[in-house]
Amino acid sequence: MxxxxxxxxxxxxxxxxxxxxxxxxxxxxxxxxxxxxxxxxxxxxxxxxxxxxxxxxxKERGALVKLLSLSEEERRRGVVAMSAGNHAQAVAYHAQRLGIPATIVMPKTTPFVKVEATKAFGANVVVEGETLAICQQIAGTIADETGAVWVHPYDDPHVIRxxxxxxxxxxxxxxxxxxxxxxxxxxxxxxxxxxxxxxxxxxxxxxxxxxxxxxxxxxxxxxxxxxxxxxxxxxxxxxxxxxxxxxxxxxxxxxxxxxxxxxxxxxxxxxxxxxxxxxxxxxxxxxxxxxxxxxxxxxxxxxxxxxxxxxxxxxxxxxxxxxELARSERIVAVRIIIPDQPGVLADIAATIGACGGNILEVFHHRNLLTVPAKGASVDVTIETHGPEHASEISAALEARNYTVTRMAPP
Incomplete structure (x- = not known):
């Protein structure tokens, strides 16, 4: 509209x-x-x-335009911003380039990679608050107490342009x-x-x-x-x-x-x-x-x-x-009920290999109550070419008289 x-x-x-x-x-x-x-x-x-x-x-675009709009006196006072990461890095990077002191408030949930990157650009980083709303309050308090210019992450005409x-x-x-x-x-x-x-x-x-x-x-x-x-x-x-x-x-x-x-x-x-x-x-x-x-x-x-x-x-x-590989069935996990006797694991591996499947992980269970006392179960994670290939592998195992149950994706 x-x-x-x-x-x-x-x-x-x-x-x-x-x-x-x-x-x-x-x-x-x-x-x-x-x-x-x-x-x-x-x-x-x-x-x-x-x-x-x-x-x-x-975020560099809006941050730089905002910083360039500041007067010399405002630059001396420095800037404060709050961000979950990208605005923080942008303000820190360009403030460092322009010689402007910067304090950035970031929520505790911010990914570690973003916190470290912001520190690397020379900013004073304050990691406080669970949400951006709380961080904004903290940043506002810092601006009031220090006289630093508030650089809003989005609601500012210079940032928007x-x-x-x-x-x-x-x-x-x-x-x-x-x-x-x-x-x-x-x-x-x-x-x-x-x-x-x-x-x-x-x-x-x-x-x-x-x-x-x-x-x-x-x-x-x-x-x-x-x-x-x-x-x-x-x-x-x-x-x-x-x-x-x-x-x-x-x-x-x-x-x-x-x-x-x-x-x-x-x-x-x-x-x-x-x-x-x-x-x-x-x-x-x-x-x-x-x-x-x-x-x-x-x-x-x-x-x-x-x-x-x-x-x-x-x-x-x-x-x-x-x-995503699991969603597309290029990685599948199956539970196989087996007799607890020598050679069974080798037979399962050979059957999967003969079908062109690649075994990624194997977990062997003997003590599950759902397994017969003289039996065991094996959880196998397999790399496949897709749904049809996964079904082919399951069918080959069942043809060897194993009970095969598809498990939730790993």
């Missing part, structure tokens, strides 16, 4: 001015077609790789788009992109994407009380309260906001890793998650995705890949 700009909204010229300010300082990230994602989804997908920024996130430079680059570097799918936390990213896009390419649908656990913008647009909470893979958009300014921008310029499940976000992270060979954190993959969750809506459309961040814990990324 479009409407007349509000006097407080950044304008297209404000966003263009921000683009001039960051030109040559920040990376102009590529906006490229993604044929493998297109085959996966049925949409013609183009990806803006903001995970290639120095701090692996789009900085994020809007992404849309300028997408429009200049790519083909005309039917839709842009933009992750939504507090609304700064979609706010800046929506203003620029609806001014330059009004035919493009601007669709926000939130996790079902934190439907803040969707609820605010509907005039309802959003129920937010839970441990989301997309912690970067796990925001309970959207900005006042960003909400008004969304009302004027955003066409829709959709919600995605945690499972869809996992699938999207895995798709970026395995198909595009690039790192996407949960929030960064939210746009792709929306297409995976509702492919019919976007089938045949030319869709622009903003991979807005790649700061995912490597162990979490590895876990997601294994979980």
């Amino acid at each position: 479009t409407g007349s700009p509000h006097p407080a909204f950044p304008t297209l010229e404000d966003i263009r001015d921000a683009a001039r300010q960051i030109d040559g300082v920040l990376i102009r990230t590529p906006f490229l077609p993604a044929p493998r994602l297109s085959r996966l989804t049925g949409a013609e997908i183009h990806v803006k790789y903001e995970n290639l920024q120095v701090t692996s996130s789009f 900085g994020q809007g430079t992404i849309a300028l680059e997408m429009i200049a570097d790519g083909p005309p788009l039917d839709s842009m799918l933009i992750p939504v936390g507090g609304g700064g990213l979609i706010g800046g992109i929506a203003i620029a896009s609806k001014t330059l390419a009004p035919q493009t649908q601007i669709i926000g994407v939130e996790t079902e656990l934190y439907p803040s913008m969707r609820a605010a647009l509907d005039g309802t009380e959003g129920v937010c909470g839970g441990n989301s893979l997309a912690e970067g958009i796990a925001v309970k309260n959207v900005g006042k300014l960003t909400l008004e921008i969304a009302r004027h310029f955003v066409d829709d906001v959709v919600l995605v499940t945690e499972t869809s976000i996992e699938r999207a992270v895995n798709a970026y890793l395995t198909l595009q060979k690039t790192m996407a954190e949960g929030a960064g993959a939210a746009g792709l998650a929306a297409i995976l969750a509702d492919p019919d809506r976007f089938r045949g459309q030319r869709v622009g995705l903003v991979l807005c961040g790649g700061n995912i814990d490597p162990r979490l990324a590895a876990s997601i890949m294994v979980r």
